[in-house]
Amino acid sequence: EIVMTQSPATLSVSPGERATLSCRASQSVSSNLAWYQRKPGQAPRLLIYGASTRATGIPARFSGGGSGTEFTLTISSLQSEDFALYYCQQYNNWYTFGQGTKLEIK
Amino acid sequence: EVQLVESGGGLVQPGGSLRLSCAASGFTFSTYNMYWVRQAPGKGLEWVSYISTSSSAIYYADSVKGRFTISRDNAKNSLYLQMNSLTAEDTAVYYCARRIADQTAKAFDYWGQGTLVTVSS
Numbered sequence: 001e002i003v004m005t006q007s008p009a010t011l012s013v014s015p016g017e018r019a020t021l022s023c024r025a026s027q028s029v030s031s032n033l034a035w036y037q038r039k040p041g042q043a044p045r046l047l048i049y050g051a052s053t054r055a056t057g058i059p060a061r062f063s064g065g066g067s068g069t070e071f072t073l074t075i076s077s078l079q080s081e082d083f084a085l086y087y088c089q090q091y092n093n094w095y096t097f098g099q100g101t102k103l104e105i106k
Numbered sequence: 107e108v109q110l111v112e113s114g115g116g117l118v119q120p121g122g123s124l125r126l127s128c129a130a131s132g133f134t135f136s137t138y139n140m141y142w143v144r145q146a147p148g149k150g151l152e153w154v155s156y157i158s159t160s161s162s163a164i165y166y167a168d169s170v171k172g173r174f175t176i177s178r179d180n181a182k183n184s185l186y187l188q189m190n191s192l193t194a195e196d197t198a199v200y201y202c203a204r205r206i207a208d209q210t211a212k213a214f215d216y217w218g219q220g221t222l223v224t225v226s227s
Contacts, residue, residue, distance in 0.1 A: 034213035043110075043220070044151075049206060049213035056215075087151060091212035094167070095141075095153035 002026050002090050006098035012106040015078050021101045023071040023088035032092035035064055035073045038085045038100075047086075048073060075103075108132040108216045110202050115221030122192050122225070128185040128202030128218055136180035139205040141214060142187045144198035144223075154200070155187065169195075192225045199223075 003026040013019045023033070031051040036044040046055040048064035051071060061076040075082055083105050088098040114126040126142070142154040155176040156165045164176055175188040185202050199222050203214035 032212070034211070036214075043201070043217035044203075044214070045217075046206070046213055046215045049208070049211045049215075053208075053211075055206070055213075089151075089213070094165075095212070097151040097153075099150045 002029060002093050002096050004088055004090055004096050004098035006086075006088055006101045008101060009099070010102045010104060012104050013078055014106045015080060017078055017106075019075045019078055019082075019103055021073040021086055021103070023066075023073070023098050025069045025071075025090055027093075028068045029090040029092035031067045032090055033064075033066070033071050034089045034091065035062075036087045036089065037082075038087065044087065078103075080105075108204070110204065110216055110218035112200060112202055112218045112221035115200065115223045117224045117226065118192055119227050120193055120225055123188070123190045124192065124223060126187040126189065126200055126202075126221060126223070128187075130183045130185065130202075130204075133204075135178075135183040138207070140178060140185045141203045141205065142174075142176060142185075143201045143203055143214070143217070144196075145201070145220075146195070146198040149198075152198075156205075157185070189223070192223075194225050197223060197225045 005024045007022045033051045035048040038044045052064045063074045065072045085100045109131045111129045157176045173191045177186045199220040201220045202218045204216040206213045206215040
């Protein structure tokens with residue numbers, strides 16, 4: 001099983017600043033990686049797939065990068081609605097998720 | 107608007123069975139591959155099962171293989187998960203999710219709100 005490790009577990013950033021979340025795979029997943037946003041009481045929302053392709057309706061301030069085993073999700077200028085839990089997921093070999101990074105207001 | 111609404115969760119005794127349903131609306135259900143995903147209390151998201159549009163391809167996570175059965179009824183726009191021989195480790199919120207239409211990816215572009223399954227005596 002491919003293990004996905006996200007860091008940090010919690011990230012404190014001020015609104016308007018840039019946030020960078022990391023995700024590492026235990027073996028190469030090529031570009032078969034997705035990022036999801038999750039807010040309390042809501043279903044997960046797909047942000048990025050193919051490591052860097054924004055899903056339909058996702059604002060341009062969200063960008064994904066990386067390939068192989070190292071990936072990042074960057075939110076260029078944090079809005080109040082962006083403070084949430086973020087998960088990465090690999091779909092190169094079945095499907096596994098990271099434990100999540102909580103993005104909180106500093 | 108795409109909607110996925112799960113139902114059928116509840117409290118069941120160890121060794122018991124439960125059938126989850128997922129009602130889909132707002133899109134052509136028969137043209138999308140579907141999944142079940144779960145999240146146990148305090149744990150991460152875990153993929154459970156996959157079914158292709160025509161049910162010709164079905165896969166399960168090792169943790170549920172032989173106990174769970176995924177199915178779909180395209181005429182009723184519904185996805186199902188029959189869960190047998192349940193154990194405490196199956197306690198989780200169960201989500202149905204849709205696979206993205208982009209054939210180059212296997213991400214999940216819409217999820218339901220989930221239904222809670224509690225296995226306890």
